[in-house]
Structures are given as structure tokens and as C-alpha cells.
Amino acid sequence: MKMNTLESEDSKSSDFSSTDEISLLVIILDTNPGQRILRDNPRTLTQCVDSVIAFANSHLMQKSQNKLVVMACHSKTSEFIYPNSDKPLDVRQVDGQYEIFTLVERTIKRNLAKMIAAESTALCNESLLAGAISMALCYIHRIQKTKPVGCKLNSRILVVTGSGDSAFQYMSYMNVFFTAQKQNVVIDVCALDQHLSLLQQGCDITSGLYLKIPQLQGLLQYLLWVFLPEPPIRPKLVLPPPVKVDYRAACFCHREMVDVGYVCSVCLSIFCKFSPICTTCHTVFKIPGPLAVKSKKKKMKL
Amino acid sequence: MVDEEDPREYRWETGYEKTWEAIKEDEEGFLEASVADIVQRAKRKRQAQKQKNTKLGMMRHLFLIVDCSESMSNQDLKPTRLYCTIKLLELFIEEFFDQNPISQLGIIIMQNKRADRISELSGNPRKHVKAIAGLNRTSLLGEPSLQNGLNMALKSLKLLPSHASREVLVIIGSLTTCDPTDINVTIDAMKAEGVRCSIVGLAAEVHICKQLASETNGTYNVVLDDSHYKDLLFQHVEPPPAAFCLESSLIKMGFPHQMVTEGTDEPLTMCMCHVDSVDEGSKLTTGGYYCPQCCSKYCELPVECRVCGLTLVSAPHLARSYHHLFPVGGYKEREFNNQVSSCYACQKVFGETEKQVYCCLKCEKIFCIDCDIFIHDTLHTCPGCATNSSVLQHKAA
Numbered sequence: 001m002k003m004n005t006l007e008s009e010d011s012k013s014s015d016f017s018s019t020d021e022i023s024l025l026v027i028i029l030d031t032n033p034g035q036r037i038l039r040d041n042p043r044t045l046t047q048c049v050d051s052v053i054a055f056a057n058s059h060l061m062q063k064s065q066n067k068l069v070v071m072a073c074h075s076k077t078s079e080f081i082y083p084n085s086d087k088p089l090d091v092r093q094v095d096g097q098y099e100i101f102t103l104v105e106r107t108i109k110r111n112l113a114k115m116i117a118a119e120s121t122a123l124c125n126e127s128l129l130a131g132a133i134s135m136a137l138c139y140i141h142r143i144q145k146t147k148p149v150g151c152k153l154n155s156r157i158l159v160v161t162g163s164g165d166s167a168f169q170y171m172s173y174m175n176v177f178f179t180a181q182k183q184n185v186v187i188d189v190c191a192l193d194q195h196l197s198l199l200q201q202g203c204d205i206t207s208g209l210y211l212k213i214p215q216l217q218g219l220l221q222y223l224l225w226v227f228l229p230e231p232p233i234r235p236k237l238v239l240p241p242p243v244k245v246d247y248r249a250a251c252f253c254h255r256e257m258v259d260v261g262y263v264c265s266v267c268l269s270i271f272c273k274f275s276p277i278c279t280t281c282h283t284v285f286k287i288p289g290p291l292a293v294k295s296k297k298k299k300m301k302l
Numbered sequence: 303m304v305d306e307e308d309p310r311e312y313r314w315e316t317g318y319e320k321t322w323e324a325i326k327e328d329e330e331g332f333l334e335a336s337v338a339d340i341v342q343r344a345k346r347k348r349q350a351q352k353q354k355n356t357k358l359g360m361m362r363h364l365f366l367i368v369d370c371s372e373s374m375s376n377q378d379l380k381p382t383r384l385y386c387t388i389k390l391l392e393l394f395i396e397e398f399f400d401q402n403p404i405s406q407l408g409i410i411i412m413q414n415k416r417a418d419r420i421s422e423l424s425g426n427p428r429k430h431v432k433a434i435a436g437l438n439r440t441s442l443l444g445e446p447s448l449q450n451g452l453n454m455a456l457k458s459l460k461l462l463p464s465h466a467s468r469e470v471l472v473i474i475g476s477l478t479t480c481d482p483t484d485i486n487v488t489i490d491a492m493k494a495e496g497v498r499c500s501i502v503g504l505a506a507e508v509h510i511c512k513q514l515a516s517e518t519n520g521t522y523n524v525v526l527d528d529s530h531y532k533d534l535l536f537q538h539v540e541p542p543p544a545a546f547c548l549e550s551s552l553i554k555m556g557f558p559h560q561m562v563t564e565g566t567d568e569p570l571t572m573c574m575c576h577v578d579s580v581d582e583g584s585k586l587t588t589g590g591y592y593c594p595q596c597c598s599k600y601c602e603l604p605v606e607c608r609v610c611g612l613t614l615v616s617a618p619h620l621a622r623s624y625h626h627l628f629p630v631g632g633y634k635e636r637e638f639n640n641q642v643s644s645c646y647a648c649q650k651v652f653g654e655t656e657k658q659v660y661c662c663l664k665c666e667k668i669f670c671i672d673c674d675i676f677i678h679d680t681l682h683t684c685p686g687c688a689t690n691s692s693v694l695q696h697k698a699a
Contacts, residue, residue: 078689085644085651124691131689134681138647138673145672171628174621175683182400182680201618248557249617259559259594260612262552265361265465266544267627268404268620274552283550 020151023230024067024143025059026136027052030161031112032075032127033119037162037193037216044216048192051220052160053108056082057101058228069139070108071132072115073161075124078132080139081111127163129199130172133187137179144183155185156208158227162192165199167250177202186231190223192216197246204245207231211240252280345675350632358626359467359544361553362405363423364398365455366391366471370413370437371446373476373505379528383475383504384442390532391434391473397539399427401626403619404604405541409433410454414444415480417451423458425604446474448510449481449488452499456488459497464549468497470520471538474511475504485510492518498542502534541626556612558591558603574598574608591616625682633660633674645670647677647685665690 029052037044056068070082084107091103140155147153157180165173180187180202189199191212203210208231213222226239248257251272262271267281277284368387379386398407407430408423421433452470459468470492479485492499492514500520501511507524515522525531570586590599596610604615638656645652645659646667652659660674661667667686669677677684 073689076691080649085649126691128689128691130683131685131687134683134685134688135647137681138645138676138685139649141676142648142650142672169688171621171624172683172688174618175625175681177618178622179681205618246559247616247618248559249620258557260554260556263555263615263620264550265553266358266550268360268623270555270617270620271552278550278552285551286549 022065022067022147022151022153023059023063024069024140024153024155025056026069026071026140026155026157027056028071028073028078028129028132028136028157028159028161030127030129030159030163031072031115032124032163033116034075034124035127035161035163035193047216048160048162048219049108049112051223053105054220055223055228056104056108058224060100060104061098062228067143068104069136070104071136072112073127073129073132074115074119075127076119077115078128078135079111079115080135081115082107084111126166126169127161128169129159129161129163129165130169130176133157133159133176133180134172137176137183137185140183140185154230155183156188156231157185158188158190159199160190160192160223161196161199162194164194165196167255170198173198173202177205180206188227190219190227192219200243200245201247204242209234209239210243342671342675345679346671358541359469360402360404360541360623360626361465362402362467362469362541363408363459363462364405364469364471364538365408365410365423365459367410367412367417367451367455367473368437369446369472369474369476369504370411370440370442371444371476372442373446375442376475376505379504379525379531384437386528386531387473387475387504388434388437390528390535392431393532394535394539395427395430395434397536399425401539401622402541403622404613404615408455408458410451411437411440412446412448412451412474413440413442415447415450417447417454419454425606426602445478445480446476447481448472448474448479448514449483449485452485452488452492452514456491456495456497460495463551463553465551465553467542467544468495469538469542470497470499472499472501472511473504474501474508477505477508479510489514489517500538502531504531541623554612556594556607556614557617558594558600558614571599573601575600575602575605630678630682630684631663632678633662633669635659636661636668642668645673647673662686 029048031045033039033042052070056070060066060068068082069080072079072081082104089103089106089110091099091106093099094102136157144153177187185206186208187202187206188208189196189203189210191199191210195212200210209226211222211226213219229237248259249261249270250256251258251261252269253271253273256272258270258272262274263269264278264281264283266283267278269278269280368391370384374382374384374387376383395407398405404425406423406425408419409421409430410417410419420436421430451472455470462468497518498520499514499518501515501522503511503522503524505524512522514520521537523534525534570588571590572586573590590601591603591614592599593607593610593612593614595612596607598607598609600614604613604619606613635658638652638659641659643652644650647669650670652670656670658671660669660671662669662684665684665686
């Protein structure tokens with residue numbers, strides 16, 4: 001395969017070409033029925049699942065050491081749907097296909113069906129992706145701890161989602177992004193429907209890729225072209241140019257983006273105007289210096 | 303505030319309480335499992351000590367005062383006290399700025415009865431690490447002067463605005479200090495200015511250090527070995543509770559963004575951070591952050607604008623500090639009796655070896671001990687609560 005020849009040629013990152021390397025890919029698939037693309041056409045889910053399975057199998061095909069974990073982020077819960085937590089399915093070879101591929105497909109579909117059947121009817125628009133990523137990070141942390149001595153684990157997380165992100169998960173998002181950065185876990189995001197500004201920041205922090213796909217029909221192609229190559233190879237490929245990330249802060253009082261704001265020294269809440277009491281931690285502030293200077297000037301004029 | 307003496311004053315009085323009884327052999331006669339157990343228990347205990355909802359001094363201004371006197375050449379820490387200190391301080395500085403992104407640090411060395419500032423108070427970790435690494439080549443001379451070191455730190459810390467948390471961390475290997483005048487006057491001055499002085503001793507306990515620490519609400523510890531040294535040092539990474547005289551105020555800050563106009567490249571400009579530096583000059587580059595007030599450019603954040611004095615930060619810098627203020631609640635230890643088959647977060651299957659599992663009080667999910675420690679030390683988000691919309695919404699409300 002082309003990828004593998006590229007790897008062995010890569011002399012700069014010499015440790016990358018060693019065989020004792022495991023690439024762990026955690027795919028988080030948003031299966032929340034509340035997201036717009038699924039509400040409009042529930043069959044989209046089948047297409048997404050099929051694409052993700054094909055993509056997952058391609059990852060496994062690249063190297064025998066490659067590891068795969070698939071999680072489903074549903075409206076109420078997040079679950080690991082591959083590998084099975086209890087005993088694996090008994091799979092025989094079908095049509096000459098590699099058994100693992102059949103195992104991946106069957107396990108994912110069966111667990112997903114179980115999950116959807118157990119779902120209550122109440123719809124919830126927001127998918128709790130931050131929670132799913134935090135579970136993935138705990139999983140990666142365990143694998144990292146239990147891996148055999150001398151082998152290297154490269155882990156990354158791919159989030160495939162069609163729902164939006166909202167500010168009420170902001171803190172969880174930031175915590176998982178910084179943890180991922182610390183643990184050298186790359187977070188890639190494939191947005192199916194809406195632009196996700198928070199997850200985009202996460203990609204930037206962990207030096208992953210963010211792509212909002214132009215059309216859903218080509219999902220598998222985008223996945224294979226953009227997200228299949230390992231992060232060390234990516235600089236050698238021509239990928240969609242990085243988008244400039246807006247790191248401006250939203251003020252806590254009006255939720256508007258601010259250029260210059262006031263920050264509470266106790267709880268670090270951001271406000272767009274000066275107020276005497278912090279609404280988050282109820283601290284009373286002293287009147288700032290500049291106001292006092294102004295009054296003095298007036299007196300001098302009199 | 304030294305109203306009472308610390309009840310367990312000396313280690314030989316209370317510290318050793320039949321420590322061998324805590325270690326038990328497992329079925330095969332190995333000790334490792336039991337030792338690992340003790341280590342994890344100690345970690346959990348430290349987490350439990352973290353108080354919730356205390357006012358913290360988030361904008362820290364810390365001066366590291368490092369002893370570079372003759373006593374630092376002692377080889378009781380391998381290879382030498384100084385070398386060990388340099389290596390640990392490099393790690394400490396990285397971790398400090400990782401956890402306290404809007405804080406500032408400065409470094410002073412005490413040598414031959416003098417104090418030298420080798421790094422000004424600033425928020426750039428690379429500069430400090432470079433300064434610390436450079437200590438390798440200094441010759442270790444004479445005696446240190448604690449008073450001179452403290453005075454130099456105080457001179458800079460005095461000028462800071464009242465909302466800043468002022469701290470001094472002294473690393474001293476010497477058992478003596480050679481001071482020009484009465485050091486008690488300096489200690490009183492530190493106390494009056496609300497400077498928190500903590501000391502890590504490398505040799506043995508010294509009365510004046512203990513007095514300095516207790517008067518200024520700091521901590522004083524003496525290291526046992528290099529791993530204990532690291533532990534003691536890293537205790538200072540977490541922001542301390544705010545000093546009582548710390549005023550709270552709203553601080554004006556700028557949130558710069560990159561200057562992008564659709565379809566065109568960014569203009570070539572020079573940055574303000576390198577404009578007058580000698581070793582690496584300012585280059586014409588495209589990227590960078592522009593001060594929203596005066597439009598001067600900086601290569602990295604956080605920084606204080608040199609032109610208009612505005613503090614420039616990015617939103618994630620602030621967000622990185624939020625976990626100190628809103629920590630995850632402690633998990634409750636439960637006996638394992640097959641409540642669940644695996645850990646909620648990492649999917650580890652609970653087997654025979656598991657005796658205790660840990661339960662979040664809010665979402666009632668069960669975790670293993672490794673996840674418990676990982677969640678509280680690094681992640682700062684409970685995976686159970688974050689995947690449960692009702693708990694999350696309840697928390698947000």
C-alpha cells in the first residue's frame with residue numbers, strides 16, 4: 001500500500017517506522033435521532049453507519065497492529081459498540097472476506113440495533129459528544145497503561161456528527177480537549193451538517209483535522225481521503241486548508257463575542273461591560289482606577 | 303499567624319507509626335500489589351483534601367528563589383542537588399504554565415550573599431526554562447542570603463495590582479543564611495504585603511524558614527529523596543487559596559484574533575515580542591495575534607501588550623483554569639459485589655481482583671480506581687455526568 005511505503009521512507013520520525021507501534025482509532029459516531037439530517041431522512045443513518053464501517057475496516061486493513069474502537073453517542077447515553085464488552089461474536093469466514101471485517105460489521109450493527117431499540121421516544125436535539133470523548137480518553141488511558149513494554153501507542157479520536165454544539169457543554173469540551181492535548185491524542189472531527197465552532201477549536205488544540213463535508217453522499221470518500229492517513233503522514237498530503245479558528249470569547253452576560261472584555265479575578269467569568277457584582281461568583285468588585293482619575297480631572301477644571 | 307505550634311512537629315515523634323503493618327503480602331507472597339495499593343490510596347487521599355468552592359488566587363505571580371550557594375553541590379540528591387533541582391524545575395515550569403496559563407513567574411538566584419534576578423516576571427515558559435537550564439554553568443559560591451532574595455522578590459511583587467496573588471517559592475539547600483540586617487523585618491514586610499512564602503528545604507529543617515512559611519501562610523517541607531522532592535514541588539502547581547487581603551476586581555483583557563480578510567493573504571508585519579530582543583530578531587511574518595486596542599502584533603498568547611498595557615489572552619486560556627474552580631466531586635468508595643460487569647468509562651472488566659469500585663454521587667455510575675484517579679487528576683470531567691443530559695442540565699441550571 002502506498003501509505004506503508006510512505007511510512008518507511010519517513011526518516012525524520014524514525015520511531016514511526018518501527019513495527020512495535022499500535023495505531024488506535026476511536027470512532028465516535030453520533031446516532032442521536034434528534035439531529036436534523038436524521039429527522040429529515042432516517043435512512044441517512046444506514047448510509048452513515050455503512051460508510052463508517054467501511055472506513056473502520058480500511059483502518060484495520062492498513063496494518064495488522066492497528067486497533068479499532070467504535071462508540072455510539074446517542075441522545076441519552078454513549079456506548080462502546082465495538083469491540084464487544086463481553087464475549088465476541090462467533091464469526092466464520094464469509095465469501096472469502098477477512099473475518100475481522102465481518103466481525104466489525106456484525107458487532108456494530110447488532111449493538112446499534114440493541115441501543116436504538118432501548119431508546120425512549122423523547123427526542124433530544126443535543127448530542128453529548130463531550131461525554132463520549134471523555135469516555136474514549138479514559139479507554140485510551142487504560143490501553144496506554146496496559147500496553148506491552150516497548151511498544152508505542154498512537155491514538156486518535158474521530159468524531160462523526162451531524163448535530164450542533166452548544167455552550168452548555170463548553171466546560172466539558174475544554175476539559176477533554178486539554179486532556180487530549182496532554183495525552184497526545186489527536187481529535188479529528190467530520191461535521192455532516194452544521195459548522196461546529198467548539199469542536200473546531202478542539203481540533204486546533206490537539207492538532208487534528210476539522211472538515212465540514214459539502215455533501216453527505218460522498219461521506220465515505222471524505223473519510224478515506226482526509227481522515228484515514230495517520231497524523232504523521234498528513235503534512236505530506238494535500239488536504240483541505242485549515243480554517244482560521246476564532247478564539248474570541250463570548251461574554252457571560254449577553255453571549256456575544258467580545259474583543260475587549262472584563263474578567264473577574266476570582267472566577268474568570270468574562271463580561272462585556274463593567275458591573276459592580278460578578279453574576280457567577282457574587283463577588284463585589286471595587287471601583288476601577290480610571291473612574292477615580294476622571295473625577296479628579298473634573299475638580300481641577302472647576 | 304503563629305498562634306499555635308504544629309502539634310506533630312517532628313517526624314520521629316509521630317511520623318512513623320508501624321508503617322510495616324500497612325504492607326501485606328498477597329497470596330503468592332508478593333508485596334508489589336500492596337505497595338501499589340498504598341500509592342493509589344495516598345493519591346486518593348490527596349484528592350479528597352482538595353477543598354471545593356474556595357476562593358483561589360488564580361492570577362498568580364510567583365517568584366522562584368533558587369539557592370545557588372556552595373551547599374547545592376552536595377551529592378545527596380543525584381547527581382548533585384543543583385542538577386536535580388534544574389531538571390525538576392524545568393518540569394515544574396512547564397506544568398505551572400499548563401495549569402495556570404494567565405499567571406506569571408520570575409526566577410531569582412541566591413549566591414555568594416547576593417541575589418540575582420535571572421528571569422523577569424513574565425508569562426513565557428520558554429524563557430524561564432532557558433534561564434534555569436543556564437544555571438548548569440554557574441559556579442556555586444559562598445553562602446545564600448535569604449533576606450536579599452526575599453527583598454528582591456518583594457520589590458517586584460509590591461508593584462503588582464491588588465487582585466494579583468503574590469507568591470514566593472524558595473528552594474534552599476543551605477542550612478544557614480547570611481543576611482545584611484534583621485530578617486524578621488523582611489518577614490514582617492512580606493506578611494504586610496500578603497506575599498505567600500513557601501519553602502522547600504533540601505537539607506534539614508531550619509527554624510527561620512519554618513517561621514517565614516508559617517507567618518506568611520505558606521508551606522515548609524524538607525525533601526526525603528528526589529521523588530519526594532518532585533511531589534513537594536508539584537504541590538505548588540495548583541493555585542493556592544486566595545490570601546485574605548486579596549482584592550477582587552474586574553480586569554480588562556483583550557481577546558485578539560487573527561486578522562483575516564476573505565481571499566487575501568495576511569499582511570507581512572513584525573511582532574512586538576521580538577522587536578528588541580538581541581538573540582532572535584523580529585522577522586516579517588504573516589500570522590500572529592493583534593491587540594484589539596492598538597493593533598500591535600504578538601507571536602503568542604498570553605502576553606501583556608507592550609504598547610497599551612492590555613492583557614491579551616485567548617478564551618481557551620481562561621477555560622483551562624476553570625477546572626480549578628469547578629472540580630469534579632469526589633467519588634465514593636464501594637465494596638465490589640458485582641453491581642456492574644465493567645468500568646463505565648474505560649470498559650475494564652471487573653474481575654476477582656477488584657475489591658473496591660468508585661461511584662459518582664451525581665450520576666451513580668461505577669468506575670475503576672485508575673479511572674477515578676485519571677478523572678480527578680487530568681480529565682476534570684465525570685464521563686458519567688457528561689453523557690447524562692439530565693445531570694448535565696441540572697448542573698448548568
